[in-house]
Amino acid sequence: MNVDFVHKWKSQVKKGTLAFIALNVLKDHEYYGYELIEQIKKNTQIEIAEGTLYPLMNRLKKENLVTSKWVEQASGIPRKYYVLTPTGEETLLQMRTFWLDLEKSIKKISK
Amino acid sequence: MKAIQFTNKTAQKIYADYISRIKRTTATLNKTDREEILMELNSHIYEGMMHKTPSSEIESLVDVTEQLGAPEEILKPLIAQKKLEQATRSFNPKHIFKALVLNISSSVVYVFFALLYLTLFGFVFAIIEKIKNPEYVGLFFKNGNFHLLGTRNPANSEELGLTEVLGNWFIPVMILCIIVLYMVITLLLRLKRKK
Numbered sequence: 371m372n373v374d375f376v377h378k379w380k381s382q383v384k385k386g387t388l389a390f391i392a393l394n395v396l397k398d399h400e401y402y403g404y405e406l407i408e409q410i411k412k413n414t415q416i417e418i419a420e421g422t423l424y425p426l427m428n429r430l431k432k433e434n435l436v437t438s439k440w441v442e443q444a445s446g447i448p449r450k451y452y453v454l455t456p457t458g459e460e461t462l463l464q465m466r467t468f469w470l471d472l473e474k475s476i477k478k479i480s481k
Numbered sequence: 482m483k484a485i486q487f488t489n490k491t492a493q494k495i496y497a498d499y500i501s502r503i504k505r506t507t508a509t510l511n512k513t514d515r516e517e518i519l520m521e522l523n524s525h526i527y528e529g530m531m532h533k534t535p536s537s538e539i540e541s542l543v544d545v546t547e548q549l550g551a552p553e554e555i556l557k558p559l560i561a562q563k564k565l566e567q568a569t570r571s572f573n574p575k576h577i578f579k580a581l582v583l584n585i586s587s588s589v590v591y592v593f594f595a596l597l598y599l600t601l602f603g604f605v606f607a608i609i610e611k612i613k614n615p616e617y618v619g620l621f622f623k624n625g626n627f628h629l630l631g632t633r634n635p636a637n638s639e640e641l642g643l644t645e646v647l648g649n650w651f652i653p654v655m656i657l658c659i660i661v662l663y664m665v666i667t668l669l670l671r672l673k674r675k676k
Contacts, residue, residue, distance in 0.1 A: 408532070447527045449524055
């Protein structure tokens with residue numbers, strides 16, 4: 371087995387699906403950055419470089435898939451919560467359809 | 482931004498150092514973006530500290546910042562994104578230059594844009610030459626058709642049948658060309674970003 375190739379391929383797949391994963395986690399929930407990362411880690415066992423999430427969230431915001439709001443905390447250090455927009459919800463559904471089709475195709479060819 | 486207070490002096494120092502690295506990395510952005518990024522990462526550190534199983538402050542802090550990553554690394558794509566938004570909004574050459582440098586690594590297309598902007602210097606060069614050698618530089622036509630934009634020896638101009646058509650309008654026209662091209666390229670850059 372080519373360990374190096376598999377390793378690179380895995381990290382490419384992770385990078386390519388992180389937006390999809392984040393949108394899925396945000397479906398029906400709103401989370402602040404740290405919590406969102408924890409949720410992703412818990413649900414997917416993916417060890418993401420935590421800092422990479424913030425540029426991604428900025429992109430999703432720019433694309434109007436999520437919005438964010440600052441919520442004051444007793445500690446005086448507010449949390450920035452992310453929420454899916456209606457466009458984000460629709461986009462996620464499209465992505466899920468594509469993902470399921472892809473999964474089917476891969477199952478078919480990897481028998 | 483409200484700073485996090487640590488009881489341990491060393492932890493406080495490590496924290497202050499990390500925050501100042503964020504500030505340094507985001508220095509080229511506008512104030513709102515800088516504040517936003519700083520507050521969000523500060524919140525991440527705070528929440529991270531709260532969620533860690535109780536150990537020493539230093540250990541938790543180092544853990545949290547290590548997992549978050551070096552500010553210079555993690556903020557690179559974010560700053561490149563923000564800078565490009567800012568540059569195409571403001572038409573400010575300083576922002577455009579910085580945005581191109583930041584984005585060159587992410588796409589060859591931006592190298593192409595950098596080259597387009599570089600062509601503008603050709604016109605600047607023509608203006609400088611015109612000031613130095615007014616007789617030599619101009620827009621030359623031959624038999625009513627465009628022949629050359631540049632330098633020609635006036636001595637053999639006539640021989641070749643060249644006429645300079647802009648005269649004293651040469652510099653204003655060149656400046657106008659620079660402005661129009663600059664706007665067109667920047668609008669193209671904006672279109673590229675929106676795609």
